Amino acid sequence: MPRTIRLLSLTLPALTLLACAAGGAHASGRAAAEPIDLLIRHANVVDVIDGKLRADRLIAVRGDRIVAVEPDARAARFQAQRSIDATGKYAIPGLWDMHVHFGGGDKLIEENKNLLPLYLAHGIAAVRDAAGDLSPSVFEWRDAVAAGRLDGPTIFTSGPKLEGYKSIWPGDIEVGSHEEISKALDQLQGWKADFVKITDNTLSPELFLDALKQARARGFKVSAHVPFVLPIDEVSAAGLSSIEHIEYAYKAGSSQEAQISAMVRRGEIDSREGWNRIQATFDRKTALAAYRRLAQRGTAVTPTLNGSFVTTYLDRDDHKQDPYLQYIGPGLQATYAWRVERAAKDDAAAIARRHERYQRNAAILPLLQQAGVNILAGTDAGFLNSFNYPGVGLHDEMQRFVESGLSPLQTLRAATINGARFLGQDKEHGSLAAGKAADIVLLDADPLRDIAATRKIDTFVLRGKVYDRAALDALLAGVKQEVAEQRAAQAAAEQAAVPQR
DSSP states (O other): OHHHHHHHHHHHHHHHHHHHHHHHHHHHOSOOOEEEEEEEEEEEEEOTTTOOEEEEEEEEEETTEEEEEEEGGGGGGEEEEEEEEOTTOEEEEOEEEEEEOOOSOGGGHHHHHTTHHHHHHTTEEEEEEOOOSOHHHHHHHHHHHHHTSSOSOEEEEOOSOEEOTTOSSTTOEEOOSHHHHHHHHHHHHHTTOSSEEEOOSSOOHHHHHHHHHHHHHTTOOEEEOOOTTSOHHHHHHTTOOEEESHHHHHHTTBTTHHHHHHHHHHTSSOHHHHHHHHHHTBOHHHHHHHHHHHHHHTOEEEOOHHHHHHHHTTTTOOOTTOGGGGGSOHHHHHHTHHHHHHHHTOOHHHHHHHHHHHHHHHHTHHHHHHHTOOBOOOOOBSTTSTTOOTTHHHHHHHHHHHHTTOOHHHHHHHTTHHHHHHTTOTTTSSSOOTTSBOOEEEESSOTTTOGGGGGOEEEEEETTEEEEHHHHHHHHHHHHHHHHHHHHHHHHHHHHHSOOO
């Protein structure tokens, strides 16, 4: 008996603790709340992958990651440092601009860096820099953003593009042999370029294909302007990852593309006449078959419609009074003159031709979509590209997509998940789901009904950091002030340069 009593006495405290714990859990009715940094409640979440709108959802964020996207009824299981009531708002992933440029020479480094807040102010979480002449600075910005030392979108960059000797493009790497291509790719690998960009100004078709094959052999994705003398099927089969600018894809729709390309290559006709013949022999059935082959091989297309649209219709809107110019530095604005002056030389017939050409090119966008091609929303915004503005330009590009026949959902995919997939980043980016980056845009209206809703940004969460409307407006105001100071400094320098009498 004494031994039994002793055993019971030893176990009573443990039993008491268990009973209290059980009673406490029963009294509360739930486990302890999970600590998080941010809880967005009552949002209408746009699932860009399955195309559904999920009403009254919560989005839970810890650090720079989404930990849950669930019905809001489960909100009690989270204890948040900060909550946002998103009633009546629409949540989409952060946007991706898949074709931008930083450049204009070393004197414009600060003006280019000043563009980064414009991307944030318009809900853009990532940009793909498709080459310019400021690559050392762009690599620095890329790494600084990734390390959290600089506020800006995630930057993916090609570094300098590959070109032939005496190219018109500033800042490129000029190559003239297999060995020089190999050395150039060594440089790009050393800089940890995110992809390779090849253009067709002076690079021979043989070296173009050599550069493409060498880059692909090293594991690079390759984006390009395609030489007219090479059929699109040929470069796609050789491994081209993306066609930059829709007019190159248009060429594949000609029933005589190979023959016309060969005639230009032999010098029997020039490229202008070649384009005339491509347009005269464009065939919808041929185009769909060609675009299906692009899709099967994984060759994407970045249409960059808005840049072409602006230049095409300068006769209708010269953009000299655009309010957005207050955010663009004077040096960058000066680079616009090249295209503006060229367009100003067109007579009525040339203007009509450029209108027709834009409309023809834009009309193939639904065919690319129908064929299953991965369409990437990219603006071509940056230096040289007149009035095609960093930031807001992506919303203009999306508007062009819808005007050309894509649905708002297809357009949203082009500006989110498609870009992430192209760069192999879709496990962490491009949609709203547990485990993905906390890049979230809250809109005041439904973008599935009207793509213009993407312009109505209430809040932008970038890598878990919250920018409410006041913070976004402050970004714009800061850029405006910087540009005003740059203009004043330029005016003072010009005044000082005037000879004194």
